[in-house]
Amino acid sequence: MITFENVSKAIGGRAIIEDVSFVVPDGSITGFVGPNGAGKSTSMRVALGLTAAQRGQARFDGRHYRDLRAPLREVGSLLDARWLMPNLRARDVLDYCARTQGVSPRSTSLLALVGLADAAERRVGQLSLGMRQRLGIAVALIGSPRHLILDEPLNGLDPTGIAWLRDLLRQLRGEGVGILLSSHIVSELALIADNIVVISKGRIVLDGTLEALAAQGRPHVLVRTDRPDDLAAATHARGATAAQGADGRVVISGLTAREVFQVAAHQGIALDELTTRQRSLDDIYRDAIGEMPLQEDE
Numbered sequence: 001m002i003t004f005e006n007v008s009k010a011i012g013g014r015a016i017i018e019d020v021s022f023v024v025p026d027g028s029i030t031g032f033v034g035p036n037g038a039g040k041s042t043s044m045r046v047a048l049g050l051t052a053a054q055r056g057q058a059r060f061d062g063r064h065y066r067d068l069r070a071p072l073r074e075v076g077s078l079l080d081a082r083w084l085m086p087n088l089r090a091r092d093v094l095d096y097c098a099r100t101q102g103v104s105p106r107s108t109s110l111l112a113l114v115g116l117a118d119a120a121e122r123r124v125g126q127l128s129l130g131m132r133q134r135l136g137i138a139v140a141l142i143g144s145p146r147h148l149i150l151d152e153p154l155n156g157l158d159p160t161g162i163a164w165l166r167d168l169l170r171q172l173r174g175e176g177v178g179i180l181l182s183s184h185i186v187s188e189l190a191l192i193a194d195n196i197v198v199i200s201k202g203r204i205v206l207d208g209t210l211e212a213l214a215a216q217g218r219p220h221v222l223v224r225t226d227r228p229d230d231l232a233a234a235t236h237a238r239g240a241t242a243a244q245g246a247d248g249r250v251v252i253s254g255l256t257a258r259e260v261f262q263v264a265a266h267q268g269i270a271l272d273e274l275t276t277r278q279r280s281l282d283d284i285y286r287d288a289i290g291e292m293p294l295q296e297d298e
């Protein structure tokens, strides 16, 4: 299990991440999502001992990265495929990493696994971004680790590559690997993650199973009327929650469309529009990061 406990880091007096706490259970995929600059990479770098936190800690099965005797056997990571040495051949990158980490070189099988068998003798500098991502994933897997930290691994992959990586990660999850996978697109993670952790401005603003988050998207009723205050008050009185938006729109949760219609009819309130809507995971995500106040967008 990967555990983040109240991890905080500031740079030059500016808080970059604050009290970041969440877990990545074994045999699961945890999607780590947030807008650009939210603190995803910094959190991952802290876990990997590449940058120090002022407070809190990140551990792998209870141990800090720096205390792992053979780190690549325990934790595989891909932070930025651009770091890969441009003058080395793809095969040499894997052999080099295997030698320095004391793991058995299995570059041929790893290159085949990531779809780079034909590029084994090509220099890294000549590979496309997607091919470098694939090579970076091969590096991450070199020690058959039980934990994986992958920062935006889908970047640069074509649709076939994305489908391939999803299959590979599902297979690793099935073997018990705990995977932390970042992205800034929640719908991309929804296709594969078991849990979603949302970070915004350095703080965790949402953390739950995909199922629990999807349940938050329960249906609500969108109404347009020239008497929004009266309708909001009348639905409130029936125990519903009502949020008023622009143009006389009212978003009502807790009543069905039929019940809202009955309330309006009882009060003599004319309705110009009455629809049932369901919030998507993307709506919930944008709400969590403060991008979509209900009143304005609905």
Ligand SMILES: Nc1ncnc2c1ncn2[C@@H]1O[C@H](COP(=O)(O)OP(=O)(O)OP(=O)(O)O)[C@@H](O)[C@H]1O
Binding pocket: 011, 016, 034, 035, 036, 037, 038, 039, 040, 041, 042, 043, 184
């Ligand atoms: N070495 C540094 N010096 C100063 N500020 C930094 C440094 N590293 C990161 N930051 C700042 O910390 C914040 C979080 O950056 P981070 O790279 O962790 O975000 P991210 O969520 O991974 O973003 P992205 O999706 O764009 O990769 C940003 O505002 C960034 O500018």
